[in-house]
Amino acid sequence: MSFSHTTRVFVRTFQHRNASNVAFIGLGQMGARMVKNLVSKGEKVKVFDVVPQAASSVQGVTICNSPEEAAKDACFVFTMLPNGHIVKDTLLGDKGIMKGISNNALFIDSSTIEPQQSQELGKIAKENGFRFLDAPVSGGVTGAEAGTLTFMVGGEDKDAEEVKPVLLKMGKNVFKCGGTGTGQIAKLCNNLILAITMIGTCESLNMGVKLGMDPKLLTSIINVSTGRSWSSDTYNPVPGVMPNVPSSNQYKGGFGVSLIAKDLALAENAALSAGAPLPLGAISHQLYRTLIANGYSDKDFAVVYEFLQGKK
Numbered sequence: 001m002s003f004s005h006t007t008r009v010f011v012r013t014f015q016h017r018n019a020s021n022v023a024f025i026g027l028g029q030m031g032a033r034m035v036k037n038l039v040s041k042g043e044k045v046k047v048f049d050v051v052p053q054a055a056s057s058v059q060g061v062t063i064c065n066s067p068e069e070a071a072k073d074a075c076f077v078f079t080m081l082p083n084g085h086i087v088k089d090t091l092l093g094d095k096g097i098m099k100g101i102s103n104n105a106l107f108i109d110s111s112t113i114e115p116q117q118s119q120e121l122g123k124i125a126k127e128n129g130f131r132f133l134d135a136p137v138s139g140g141v142t143g144a145e146a147g148t149l150t151f152m153v154g155g156e157d158k159d160a161e162e163v164k165p166v167l168l169k170m171g172k173n174v175f176k177c178g179g180t181g182t183g184q185i186a187k188l189c190n191n192l193i194l195a196i197t198m199i200g201t202c203e204s205l206n207m208g209v210k211l212g213m214d215p216k217l218l219t220s221i222i223n224v225s226t227g228r229s230w231s232s233d234t235y236n237p238v239p240g241v242m243p244n245v246p247s248s249n250q251y252k253g254g255f256g257v258s259l260i261a262k263d264l265a266l267a268e269n270a271a272l273s274a275g276a277p278l279p280l281g282a283i284s285h286q287l288y289r290t291l292i293a294n295g296y297s298d299k300d301f302a303v304v305y306e307f308l309q310g311k312k
């Protein structure tokens with residue numbers, strides 16, 4: 001059978017599926033919730049995580065022993081991993097995705113990584129007969145849980161269209177940004193604002209509380225005033241102001257300080273290459289790095305509030 005015929009058969013099979021074969025690698029704070037939505041909306045999902053408890057945290061999936069095993073026969077192979085080096089290892093390593101992935105299958109990386117690393121992954125995919133999209137997300141664990149994430153997609157338009165129905169099982173917005181790596185550019189721009197507004201919200205609420213304001217009342221005022229942001233109205237950093245957010249659970253889970261610091265480092269590199277100054281981004285980066293040096297690495301990034309309180 002010629003390659004082109006194989007490809008045609010493969011594409012036809014993909015188009016006629018109801019549930020696609022999805023592989024998902026990295027079931028942490030985000031990945032586990034994304035997979036839960038895929039499964040509840042009818043997708044057949046094979047998963048792999050280096051931490052066995054993470055892989056077994058979601059019901060109704062097939063647990064695999066390697067990325068290679070998960071990728072075998074999958075139409076769509078997702079990664080949701082801490083950084084670009086891990087994504088690359090997961091692709092190229094011993095028993096990596098590349099050993100198992102089918103010809104012409106789509107590899108979709110939803111981790112936040114450097115745009116150039118995404119371009120490198122896209123090149124590897126092209127040279128090895130499969131396709132690649134960068135599709136980082138925004139919305140945090142609350143968005144992942146509710147299936148309301150925003151996907152920012154870089155790569156070929158037709159590939160983005162093909163996977164869109166699957167993305168919409170995990171999110172409610174899918175933006176095609178441009179060529180490979182542009183999803184990551186959009187994501188870094190967003191997270192630059194997020195990192196800064198979280199610090200601003202923590203500074204403001206800490207000052208208000210120290211001056212005697214009730215944090216719930218102060219939050220209610222801010223949320224209908226010009227200081228409002230996602231950090232104040234959806235992910236408030238003061239314990240007890242909102243239920244079901246990491247600040248009300250000792251800053252456990254959520255978006256780790258180490259991850260927002262990573263995103264700011266990526267944004268600084270990207271900004272340097274473009275000659276764009278990032279004065280507040282640089283200060284924010286150093287504040288999160290100071291938190292890491294003080295043992296807050298694995299806490300949710302809203303822990304800036306506790307740090308500014310000066311209790312530890």
Ligand code: NAD
Nearest residue numbers: 026027028029030049050054081082111112140141254255
């Ligand atoms: P996390 O640390 O909670 O989860 C990462 C998972 O990857 C863990 O379960 C870990 O065991 C697994 N893992 C690590 N190395 C692995 C490997 N070699 N093979 C297989 N599994 C491996 O991280 P997260 O908060 O879920 O974030 C994942 C990605 O999404 C990051 O790139 C982050 O920047 C991005 N992101 C996070 C949030 C958030 O709010 N947490 C929001 C948007 C984007």
